[in-house]
Structure formats: structure tokens, C-alpha cells
Amino acid sequence: MTVSGTATASRTAPRPASRRAMRRREARIGLLFVLPVLLLFLAFRFGPAIAGGVLAFTDYTIGAETSWTGLDNLRRMVDDPLFWRALRTTLIYSVLAVPLSILAALGMALLVRRSFRGVKLFRSIFFLPVVTSLVLAGIVFTWIFSAGGPWSSLLGAVGLPEGSWLSDTTLVVPALVIVAVWTRFGFGMLILLARLQDIPRELEEAALTDGANAWHRFRHIVLPELKPALFFLAVIETTVSFQVFDTVYVMTGGGPAQSSYMLVFQLYDQAFRYFDFGYASAIGLALFVMTLVVALIQRLTLGRDR
């Protein structure tokens, strides 16, 4: 590789006077400093990223002969009702979780926007779930959503049917969405809060003297200023939603009756329960394409805005 070649090229002590020697010494040091990270990337990022694409076209399992299976895994994926189900559930989950967590983030950001006594405490409280492990959140929320748990009691108190949402095939995804909103809104709040700071006071004051009420000021001044940040959030939150795993693993295991079985959970299931690494890689490829599509939409929309 070029790395070792350049590194040994100038072993002789560089004379300060010689520009070329100094250049070579600089290149050698630069490569030396980058080398450890480069090796790690080759082994665990670049290599696996390519391998992830290649594996999807094989029937790889650890310790067995591997052979090319061409498009078999992709064909199997297309014919697999469970894959379509996982995809659909992931999309439904995202369609609910992304707007709800952004809305909650926006509401909270507006509430803690101005300074008042105790505002920092509120901001700290709202950010706390973001630093909490999803496994812990999953464990606590499993109890919260259990039959006879607080959520069920709350529903009963307002006259709605009680019961465990986690064992209900239609309500299990909304339950997971609630956990997602709880864990994510603090992050969005912080991003939006930073943008709100940048809005010049004069803009809103001018609107105020022109007689614009709070809603108009929000609609015509604040919201347009927040638009790029909201878009950024939408992309991040969509990516995070597509990759939901920890809470599904802890709270539902994909059930009941596979009604919360989502893509990353299927990937995990195929790879580490059935040791079907080829098929798991095909699902990984599907996830990659989905992420790419979201990034492309972002690119196109932002490009149009400018």
C-alpha cells in the first residue's frame, strides 16, 4: 500500500534547509497520524459497507460453505410477506413518530423560549429523556403500558377502554410511538431553541407595532425562520425512526402476532436468531436505500428553496 511506501521513503534525517525533505517528512507524519483510524475504517466501516452489499447476494452463514445466490435474497425479500409487513409497520411507526415528536419539540421550544424564573430547570428536565438509555425507557414503559398500569388507569379514568396496549395488535405501535416521542422531543426542542435565538427581535417587534397578533407573528415570522431547522429535524427523526430497535426488543419482541415487527428487528432476527446473514444483509440494503431516499428528498427540497 502507498502508506508504508511513503513512510519508509525518507528515513534519512531531514535537513531544515531542504524543502523537499520537509515536505516528505510532513507527508510521512500526516499518514502516520491518520493510519490507525484508516485501518479501523477499512476493517469496520469501508470493508463491511462493501461486504454488506456483497453478502446480500450470497447465502453466507458462519462456518459453512458460501456460494453466490445472485438475486435470490432480494427475490425472497420481495416474496416475503413478513418483510412487507415489517416495512409497512416501520413506515406507519415513522409517519406517526416523526411529526408528533417534532410537534412536541416545537411546542416545548416555544414555551421555554423566553427567559423566566426556572426556565433552565424546565429545559434540563425536557432534555433528560434524551440522555436516558432506550433500554431503561423500554423497561419502565412496559410497566406503564401493562394491564392495570398507569396508562390503562388513566384511560379508564377518562372513560376509555382499559387494558394493555402492548398486547393489542393495533395499539402496540402507537404505544411505541409514545415512547419515541418521550425520548426524542428534547433533542428537537434544543435544535429549535437554538434557531429561535437567532431570530432578530426587531422583526417581531416591528410586526407587533403593526398590530400582528401572536399567531400571525408565529405564522409569518417565526415559522419561516424555523423552516430549515424543522427540515433538518424531520430528516434526522425519520432516520432514527427507520432504525428503531431497542424499544421493540425490550417492550414487545416484535409482537403480539408480529404486529410491531419492524425492519431492524427483522434484520436482527434473521442474522442472529436464524444465522441467515445473506438475507439479513439484503434487509440492511433495503434500509440503506430508504435512508438514501430521505437524504435525496432533503437535497432536492433544500436545493429548490435556495
Next chain:
Amino acid sequence: MTALSTPAALDADVGAGAAGDGGSSRHGRAYRALEPSRTGRTVRAVLLFLAALVTLFPFYAMVVLSFKPTGAVVMPEALLPWPLSTEAYEHVLGAESVLRWTLNTLVYSVVSVVAVLFLASLAGYAFARKRFPGKEVMFWSFIAMIMVPYHVTLVPSFIVISEAGGVNTYWGLILPTLANAQAVFLMRQFIKSLPDELFEAAMLDGCSEWRMYVSMVLPLIKPILATLGVFVFLWHWNDFLWPLIVGQSSDMRTLTTGLASLNAENAPLNVVLAGSVVAFVPIFMAYLVGQRYFTEGVTMTGVKG
């Protein structure tokens, strides 16, 4: 895409600055008028109070239930702070497994933080300040990897580690997580923004490269080391999927995978929650002390809360 730098908005005074001295403002009446009215303030206070209640409730439930005797999970008695029992904690802290998981989590987090900071700052320094062949290609291919979801490389990374005999070892757990593109990116940006004169002066002094890195670069990048360090620590402390597949034997679990396994084995809720409190307290303490670093780290790197 994910590298968005944001000031630590939690600490900043947004809007009215020191609310008490509104009269001294140049903007006079309009300044005040942007503040909510008396009713507005009341509504805001009520909404905030409710939102804080909802946000904090799961933490309250976690703590209170962990102090209940086994089986006391019936509403509404379960939520009352009495009777207290330390039964679950005696069980958890007496169990060798939980102590082992805590140790594993500490090793996984601390070693990774030190290694990521060291390797990323070396590489970031080289990318920012040195000329060498292939620099641009390497740097931009690192950045491109931020776009590739973690789960795409999960299976091949596992195969690499598994073939190399790294399953159920610390190095197998730690090594793949050290290829951190965001860390390299942030380091490079930060070091690039430092004044050129500093580096030129050190060069003229004939500083050796290693001395220059240790005695000049490291002290200068302290702020970003702290922010990134806290973020990497948090990420590893809370990480789940990778430890789940690499640390398979029960004595190689971390706190997250260990607690998930307890939960899956239908261990009593108070015991699982006592374990959860044990896992949460260090993060909570750190959050109380250095909240700024948490918010900066999480917003700078974008994803993964």
C-alpha cells in the same frame, strides 16, 4: 448531514435576558410587549408544569417501584412512596452479575472514550494541518460513511469480529466502535479553525511532531475533547445492539443488555428497575454536573440520544 453545530441553548438566556431589569432596555415598550401577558404566563406555567410531570413520571416510577417489595406493582398503591423496601437493591447489588455488567459497561465506555479521543484527534490534526497524498479522498470517504446506517455494516462487522475470535471479548466489543467518522470530522474542523501562527511558531522552534501534538494541540482542543468525550461516553454507556450480539455470554453483558436479559427472563420488576437505577445514576450525576457538554455533544453530532 448530521454535523450541525449549535450553541448550548439550554444554558443560554433566550429572549428577555435578565427578566428583572426590563426597564433598562433600549427597546422600551415593544420589548416588554413581546413577553406574554399575565394570562399568557399562567397558561405557559400550567402547560410547562404538566409537560414536566409527564416527562418526569417514568423516572419517578422507575425509582419508586425499585424500592417496593417484590410483586407490589398494582396501581395506584405502586406509585405511593411507601412502604419502602431495599429488597431489590440487596438482590441487585449482591448479585455478581450486575457488578460484572457495570464493570463491563465501564470498560466499554471509558476505553472507547480515551481511544476515540486519541485516534480522532491525531487524525483530525493531520487532516487539518498536514499535506500528504490521498488526504482529500480519505477525508471525504470518512465523511461519506456517516451517511451509511450503522445497521448496514452491522452483520459484516460481526462476521469480521467473529472470525477473528472477538466474540465475548472486550476488544471485540470496543474495536469496531472506534471507527468514528463524526469524531474525526469534528476534530478536523476544530483544529482547522485554530490560528495558523501558533503552528508556524512551533514549527520554527523545531518542535518534534509528537511534542507538538502533546504539548500544543491537545491543550488547545480541550473544549472539543470534553464535549466529544461526554458524547462518546454516553453513546457507549447506552449502546445496546452491538453489545447484544458481541457480548453473548452472561459475564460479557453490559448493563443495557444485562437488564434487557433480566427483563426477558421475567425477573421481578423491582429487581429490573433497581438495576435500571444503578445504570441511570452515573449518567444522571454527570448530567447534573456537566449538562452543557451533554447538550453540545448531542446536538453537534445529531443522532443517537
